[in-house]
Amino acid sequence: MTFKMPSRLGLAGIAAGLLFALCLSFIAFDVAFAEMAAAAAPEPAAAAAAEPTVNKGDTAWMLSATVLVLLMTIPGLALFYGGLVRSKNMLSVLMWVFYSVCIVTIIWVLFGYSMAFTGGSTPFVGGFSKAFLSGVTTDSKAATYTVGANIPELLYICFQMTFAAITPALIVGSMVERMKFSAMALFLPLWVIIVYFPIAHMVWYWAGPDAIDAAAKAVAAAADGAAKTAAEAKLAEVTADAGLIFQWGAIDFAGGTVVHINAGIAGIVGALLVGKRIGFGKDLMPPHSLTMNMIGASLLWVGWFGFNAGSNLEASGGAVLAMTNTFVATAGAALAWMFVEWMAKGKPSLLGAVTGAVAGLVAVTPASGYAGPMGAIVLGIIAGIVCYVFCSGVKNAFGYDDSLDVFGVHCIGGIIGAILTGILVNPALGGTGIMDYATGKIADYDMVTQLIAQFKAVGMTLVWSGVGTLIILKVIDVIIGLRPTIDSEREGLDLTDHGERAYNM
Amino acid sequence: MKIVMAVIKPFKLDEVRDALTAVGVHGLTVTEVKGYGRQKGHTEIYRGTEYAVNFLPKVKIEVAVDTGQVEKVVEAITTAAKTGQIGDGKIFVIPLDHAVRIRTGEADVAAL
Numbered sequence: 001m002t003f004k005m006p007s008r009l010g011l012a013g014i015a016a017g018l019l020f021a022l023c024l025s026f027i028a029f030d031v032a033f034a035e036m037a038a039a040a041a042p043e044p045a046a047a048a049a050a051e052p053t054v055n056k057g058d059t060a061w062m063l064s065a066t067v068l069v070l071l072m073t074i075p076g077l078a079l080f081y082g083g084l085v086r087s088k089n090m091l092s093v094l095m096w097v098f099y100s101v102c103i104v105t106i107i108w109v110l111f112g113y114s115m116a117f118t119g120g121s122t123p124f125v126g127g128f129s130k131a132f133l134s135g136v137t138t139d140s141k142a143a144t145y146t147v148g149a150n151i152p153e154l155l156y157i158c159f160q161m162t163f164a165a166i167t168p169a170l171i172v173g174s175m176v177e178r179m180k181f182s183a184m185a186l187f188l189p190l191w192v193i194i195v196y197f198p199i200a201h202m203v204w205y206w207a208g209p210d211a212i213d214a215a216a217k218a219v220a221a222a223a224d225g226a227a228k229t230a231a232e233a234k235l236a237e238v239t240a241d242a243g244l245i246f247q248w249g250a251i252d253f254a255g256g257t258v259v260h261i262n263a264g265i266a267g268i269v270g271a272l273l274v275g276k277r278i279g280f281g282k283d284l285m286p287p288h289s290l291t292m293n294m295i296g297a298s299l300l301w302v303g304w305f306g307f308n309a310g311s312n313l314e315a316s317g318g319a320v321l322a323m324t325n326t327f328v329a330t331a332g333a334a335l336a337w338m339f340v341e342w343m344a345k346g347k348p349s350l351l352g353a354v355t356g357a358v359a360g361l362v363a364v365t366p367a368s369g370y371a372g373p374m375g376a377i378v379l380g381i382i383a384g385i386v387c388y389v390f391c392s393g394v395k396n397a398f399g400y401d402d403s404l405d406v407f408g409v410h411c412i413g414g415i416i417g418a419i420l421t422g423i424l425v426n427p428a429l430g431g432t433g434i435m436d437y438a439t440g441k442i443a444d445y446d447m448v449t450q451l452i453a454q455f456k457a458v459g460m461t462l463v464w465s466g467v468g469t470l471i472i473l474k475v476i477d478v479i480i481g482l483r484p485t486i487d488s489e490r491e492g493l494d495l496t497d498h499g500e501r502a503y504n505m
Numbered sequence: 506m507k508i509v510m511a512v513i514k515p516f517k518l519d520e521v522r523d524a525l526t527a528v529g530v531h532g533l534t535v536t537e538v539k540g541y542g543r544q545k546g547h548t549e550i551y552r553g554t555e556y557a558v559n560f561l562p563k564v565k566i567e568v569a570v571d572t573g574q575v576e577k578v579v580e581a582i583t584t585a586a587k588t589g590q591i592g593d594g595k596i597f598v599i600p601l602d603h604a605v606r607i608r609t610g611e612a613d614v615a616a617l
Contacts, residue, residue, distance in 0.1 A: 084551075284556050286549055345550055355552060392553025405552060 052150040052210050054141055061315035062155050068306025069162035073101055073169050076303050080296025080358070081173050081404050084351075087288040088492025089177045090502035096176075096184050100169035103189050108161040109133055115197035117160065117205055123244035125198040126205060133157070143208030144313035147437065150210070151313055159310060164200070167259045168192050171469075173404030174267035175274045177285075178489050181497040183482045187472060195468040196262065199461055202243035203250070203258050211238050212437040235438060249450070250457035251425060251434060253322065254311035256366025256417040257461045264411020265462050266469040268402055273473045274482050276401035278489050290351055297354035301330055304361050308368035321432070322368035325376035326361065329368075332380030333360020337388045344392075352388070355409065359387035362413035367421040372430020379424060383416045415458055422454035423447060506601040506613065507575050508567055512540060513586040513594040515564045524585035525568065528577045536565045544592030563594065569604055569617050 078097040082090045104112070114130040121127065130136060133154075142156035168188045175184070215235040222228040240247065245257070252258060277285070287293060308326045312318035337356025342348040363383035364376055371379065391408035402408065425431040426445050433442035434450075476482060483489070488496035495501065513521060518535065525533060539560035546559040570578050579596055587593055606616040 284558070285554075286551055286556055347550070349550065349552075351552055396553055 050148065052141060052143070052148050054150050054152055058144070058149065058151050058314045058316075059155060061319065062151050062159055062310060062313065065306035065310025066155070066159045066162055068303045069159070069166065069310065070101070070303075072300050072303030072307060073162070073166040074098055076296050076299030077166065077169055078296065079292045080300055080354075081176065083289040083291065083293030083296060084287040084404055085176050086285055086492070087503055088494055090288060090494065091500055092181065092493035092497055093172070093176055094502070095181065095498060096172045096188075097169045099185065100172070100188050101165045103185075104165040104168060104192050105161060107189055107192060108164050109157065112164055112192065112197050113157050113160065115193070116164075116200040117156075119205075119241055120201070123242070123247060124202060126201050142313075143210050145209060145318065145435070146314060146316070147209045147213040149314055156313070159313075160200070163255055163259060163307075164192060164196055167196050167255075167263050170259070170263035170410055171266045171270060171406060174271035174402045174406040176403045177493065178277045178483055179274055180480070180482065180484045181493070182480055183476050186476050186480070190472045190476075191266065191469060194472060195266065195465050196258075199245075199262055199464060200258050202245040202460070203252050203457065204243065204246065206242040206246050207238045209435075209437045211241075213440070215239075216438045216440070239438065245457045245460055248456050249453040250418075251370060251421060251450075251454075252366040252418065252457065253369035253421070254308045254365045256362070256414045256421065257457050260362045260365060260410040260414030261418065261458060261461045262414075262465045264407050264409070264414055265466045267406030268400070268411065269466050269469040270473060271400055271402040271407070273470065273477070277403065278486060280401050281399075287351065294350060294354055297358060301326075301357060301361060304330075304365075308365060312369055318369050318432075321373075324373045325364050325368045325371055328373050329364035329376040329380030329383070330357045330360040332377040333357060333363065333384035333387075334380075336381040336384030340385055340388050355391065355405065356384040356388065359383045359409050359413045362410055363417035363420070365414070366417045367424055370421055370432050370434075371424035372432075375420075375424035375430050379417065379420050382420070383413050386416055387413050418454050418458050419451065422450040425450065506569060506604060506617065507572055508569050508599045508601045509575060509578050509582070509596060510599060511566045511582050511586065511594060511596040512538065512563050513566065513582070514588065514592060515562055517586045517588075518564050518566070521566060521582055521585040524581040525578065528581045529574070530568055530570065530578060530581075533566050533568045536567075538563050538565045542592070542595070561592065569601055571614050571617055 074097060075094075078094045081097065082093040085093055109132075111128055111131040113133070114128050115126045118126040118129045136153050136157070138152065138154060140153035141150035142153040143150055168191055171191070172179075172184065172188075212235070215231070215238045219228065219231040219235050222231040250257075279285070305323055305326055309319040309322040312322055334353045334357035337359065338348045338353045341352040360380035360383050363379050364371075367376065367379055387409055390412045391405045395402060395405070395408060423429065425434060426447060427433040427442065428445075431445075433445055435441075436443040473482065484493065484496060511521070515537075522533070540563050541559050541561055544561060546557060546561060549556045549558055566582070568578060575598055579598065582596055603613065604616040605612050
């Protein structure tokens with residue numbers, strides 16, 4: 001299909017016009033949705049429980065956690081990935097990651113949060129009741145994991161926004177050095193809408209402990225048969241007001257499935273579709289700066305405390321447990337990779353140690369608020385070893401160009417984490433067990449039941465993300481193509497896509 | 506006039522420079538280069554991907570000398586740059602037609 005491209009000025013004019021029209025429509029929609037939301041407001045809940053409160057300690061912690069997660073992406077992930085590519089492509093990696101944060105931030109507040117964290121007509125994805133953050137004010141509250149304790153909803157929105165921003169940024173590592181910026185610029189927003197929002201909804205959306213507790217108390221307080229039946233129906237309705245994977249009983253504290261398996265499978269699909277880099281297997285392509293890589297990995301580890309401990313949503317014991325696990329699992333994984341590599345290849349490498357650390361961080365993500373610290377160490381060691389095998393043995397055996405090991409670290413690490421979370425949550429193994437808010441007690445743990453739920457979660461994520469990514473990339477390939485020209489790829493994306501050099505030395 | 510070009514091991518640069526000053530050479534040009542001869546490269550491993558690196562970092566020195574000085578200069582460099590190990594490097598002597606000092610316009614031997 002050929003068409004005459006408007007001049008650059010024309011394109012800029014069209015873009016500006018579209019942006020202006022979009023802004024005008026924001027205001028119109030905001031007003032319209034607010035009216036719709038007000039009209040559709042549910043009946044006030046039976047006054048069984050006191051209104052949840054927001055405290056400054058939780059709010060202060062979550063503000064910090066949010067910023068820590070942003071730090072993970074910029075510059076943590078940017079440098080972690082950037083240091084591994086050739087210097088002629090460093091800037092393009094930085095740009096992809098930075099752009100991911102910016103574009104997802106906007107989409108998140110426009111309708112992403114609504115798609116992920118409101119109830120929808122299906123358990124796959126939410127609705128648009130909070131599009132344009134309609135109805136959300138500085139007084140609005142969001143639930144935590146403790147009945148009666150809330151945090152400001154805007155804060156929850158920002159916190160989750162940083163998760164939505166880092167997930168697509170993780171994928172890009174599998175397609176570095178040979179994908180056009182225009183294709184990536186289209187891919188990231190489409191992916192986050194079609195793949196990320198639904199998966200976040202399926203795994204994390206629920207009515208919240210306050211609603212469940214209130215409904216359960218209403219059942220207990222119900223006097224006669226008819227009232228009890230009605231109260232029980234209400235409780236069932238509230239419990240069913242959750243994402244599909246959440247309803248399966250699968251647990252994922254901070255995003256092992258939502259972020260890592262999701263990005264990991266998307267990465268391998270992307271790597272296979274985009275194809276190998278020119279000269280892969282023949283040309284020398286060593287990392288141009290392992291110093292930057294290590295700085296990035298360190299920022300990732302530090303920021304990850306916001307990711308895991310922040311997922312507790314309160315400044316309480318759960319956060320402290322998540323922090324502890326984030327320390328020990330990471331250290332265990334780094335050492336495991338380092339020693340295995342030392343034995344297998346003769347030298348322990350820094351790249352191996354930091355990659356092992358990241359693998360441990362990935363694996364402990366779903367387990368951070370559920371496992372005990374000793375279990376977390378074991379988890380880390382297993383993740384370090386298995387991911388090492390995938391990143392060297394398996395990758396070389398199959399010969400695919402997953403350049404920055406998005407699959408080997410994030411998908412495999414995430415799967416290990418997801419499965420082992422189902423085991424380590426067992427109170428007998430030092431885990432916290434899973435709270436049942438309807439009864440107010442820790443639910444009985446059955447390993448088989450829990451593992452089945454975890455496997456289903458992994459499977460659903462792999463399928464939804466894998467297929468979704470495949471379709472999106474294929475469509476983009478047809479519209480504008482994925483790869484730059486051979487000459488552009490040889491010259492380096494920094495110059496050809498961005499007209500800049502990362503280094504002018 | 507000749508240009509004496511020597512490719513040597515990088516850590517020998519200071520020793521060679523001192524030796525050249527001792528024989529009366531007061532200027533030289535240094536370039537960082539890569540090369541190989543009989544000294545083989547090494548293997549680098551990055552997360553399971555192995556690279557055979559055949560080029561080794563070296564330093565190239567170029568000095569313009571009067572023909573009569575060439576032997577002294579070559580001997581000075583050889584003595585200073587030698588370690589006895591493979592990879593010490595090589596010296597090339599190349600004819601030089603014309604030389605000019607830019608500041609004063611002095612030519613040929615007066616410019617050296």
